[in-house]
Amino acid sequence: MARYWQATWDVSAFVSSHKADVFKCHATNGGYMDSPYTCAYSHGAKRGGTPLLALATEQGAVHVVNTTKRRDWDYEPQRTIFSPHQNGVFAVRWSPSDTLLATASGDQSARISSLDASVSSENRTLHVLRGHGSTVKCIAWDPLKDGSVLATGGRDGGICVWDLRAGEGRSRRGSVLDGAPEPGAIAPIIVIPGAHGLDEKPTKPNGRKGKLTPAAPQRSITSLVYSDDSSPYLVSSGSYDGILRKWDLRMPMVSKKKSTKASKAPPKPVCSSGIDPTTVQGTRRARGITSLAPGHGPTAGLLFALGNDSRIHTYSLPSLEPLSGYATPPATEDAWAYSHVNMQTNSFYVHLALSPCGRWLANGNATDGRIYLFDVGSTASVGRAVEFGYDAQNMQAVELRGQAGETGALDWAHDMLATCADDTTVRIWRPDIDVYNRCMADRERMGWDWSWATKP
Template sequence: MLPSPNSSPAHRVPLETRTNVTRTPQHQQKLFFNLLTPPTDKKLGKRPYPGRDQPLQKHIKLSHAGEDVRGVDDGFETDSDIDMEERVMMPVRRRHTSFRMHTGLISRPAGSFKPLEPSTLSILRSFVSSHKSDVFKCQSTSDNTHLTPPYACSYTRGAKLGGTPLLAVATEQGSVHILNTSRRKDWDTEPQRQTIQPHNNGIFDVKWNHDDTLLATCSGDRSTRISCAETGAITYVLRGHASTVKCAAWDPNHHDLLATGGRDGAVCLWDLRVGEVSGEEGIMVSQPVIIIPEAHEDMVKPKRPKKHIPVPRSVTGILYPESEPYGIVTSGSFDGILRYWDLRTSSSPRKSRSTKPKTPTALMTSPVDPTTLYGSRRPRGITSLTTGSGPTAGLVFAVGADARIHTYSLPSLTALPLTYSHENMQSNSFYVGLSVSPCGRWLASGGSGSVGSNFLFDVGGVARPGAVAQEGIELRGQIGEVGAVDWADDMLATCADDGTVRVWRPDIETYRKCQEDPKESKWEWSWSA
């Protein structure tokens, strides 16, 4: 609103030139503030200590929580020197602290390192299993026995992300049971399961592909078969091993690629797009596109008598590390040495008419066998491999026949000095499995022997400098050897020789009741020993 002509000259506002000029609204004008300077009577240097009659000079600091924290002034303006409007526009002086997430740790200035997360052993100790609603039986297909031992188990990728917990359980008789292990009441019946029969021999490993539509099963009939999870129909038969197929892994970057390892010591790479259709059923029969023979034999072979035929060193574990997308990591039954194989070299670099693919090379090999560092007179083999995630990303865990869980770092495959074990843990059987929880913080291992125990460990701080291995938690609830184990979101499945599959869940209230009245609770629950 323009001032009236009768306004005082002191309050007159001259009219601005309005030709070809667009006036910027006041709320859009850019404001400029100069840094405030100390009063001229204050000199640089140490501020003298105030006398009795001189009040302490204070200034306002803004804390990280947004609260006003008053402290003794260190040479800046006092509250009386700065009005409230200027104080609001002053830049806030904060102590510089850098925060960076790396493998579950936050980097702080030197000398201020503190553990970020407390131990979760109390949560692992609270895992319980109901005798009624958490036990699943593997029925036998033979008339002579009622139950059959489960050799392998695997949760879907969706189950690890919080979806419906569908668990595939492979048995000694070549069948696969797909179980819904959702929490239910003791009086509720088991959800209907699906059973397929891809083999007529024992299945030693079962793996879901990445969209949970296909199942890969490794069997003693020297073949790996791919089955449709929805219909149970066999769609692919992979033949190339000369002995039992022990382990399998899907390539996370390619839907049609997978790798297998066998007791013949070979590693086979498969492409489901390559093969021939056999029979009227339309089953694709494939041969390996790449074979790595004698994957864990000595690089320099010693001289042996001609009549001596060495026993092949089995491939016991295989995985595709996410941090190394162009290779696989394998373990063997002879020692604790891991090897990383580069799969990018598929043909000979020399000019040749031969189209035979070149055998991949081992780019990395563990420099030291960790199974020989703890009083063992000879090397011990690895029974199972698994890779970490979250706080344990970039690490590989391996359970050895020396009753220890060893940790390796990628890509060098160097064994870390920290190992995990339990006084009652035994792992001298190549059926003992290993699995890392979806959060990457917990590790579960089976156990050989007749006690029927499995073991849980908190491995979240394994890569932290100065970390100390914490004691494990022993869970007892089955009879015989506990072999295969696998995690879903907030639950763990364990398979035992008694033909049962148990599901363990954290339940603090039930655990406390079991501790308060163990005699009465043992009829309904199993909990940590």
């Protein structure tokens, strides 16, 4: 496919300028910094076009930033800023055409915003998607529907599917919020409650006082991805364990003239993982998955999942069966699992992202501001041909150190990586072997102006 190329650079030469590669988001209603919760590069940026990065914040604002390489004394290009929410935004995704942005928020809604330059910031919100009963955590656009269909997953354990075309002609009727109709609100066409189990309601009264026995906590949906750009299958992960589920959402779309209610018979998963890889490395306790990244290029047919057990597990994408977890402990001898002695991912706000070339996998960390990069393109070949031996050197992570606190959100463009941290910074990392060599030659002096990769 056109958007995948063979990278000619090495992440071990990544550097980041303290002046030209650091971005911050000022709060729209005050003089303080607004923490970036999530980020995403446009599809054009991943193909080598203008590197437009969407940043979404704790206060519900979205900043679209041009991260083109610049000199220390150059001004930052003009950014686009608007506020689709008044609560934290936990996911932002570009539509396939890069003309729309979908955002998922703690206000229990997802929203669709226009990026048309002629539209004012106050009028960018086109649709308000309401159907979840709790925080909306993740979003995935259907790659086959050209920006008209998307899926969302929530902390309530449900998956909702939305057809923006089905909302035409009825969106202004909206939904009732605080007693008043909400312009632009539409309902989902498919709802899958309890997609990863435990969709239970309180049981009947128990005892004299007639108290309801509370239901078990919902298992949140933590990540949604389509298996590839030509597949109708949606893959989901949950907060309870490492079992993934695949959904076939192909069904007649709701007519614009018919009922606007969601389908009453939710789909069943096409398949699920038969084994939980988070339970087979010396522990019986299941751990949830925080983020998914489907492979492509040299990693096509694989699915990478970041677990709360501080490991990245590899699954077979067609079957969702785990490839990792079968090696004799320690896990560092597993050719399909990725980890680091300092890696801590026991937070559902830490994510991973695969480079557009399909070779490099990056993940954040719950503490100390570090980012870890793994050469999964090389180790995938090792894993597929284990009879040729295990190459531990390829499994070692490259570390990026330049921020503080949790580094949860990150994403790749064609030749750069953006990382977001609790210290309110967004840092851009780029390969530059000349600057890297200068940093190695004079670390004390260069450390005033640069951060750089640490090789294993």
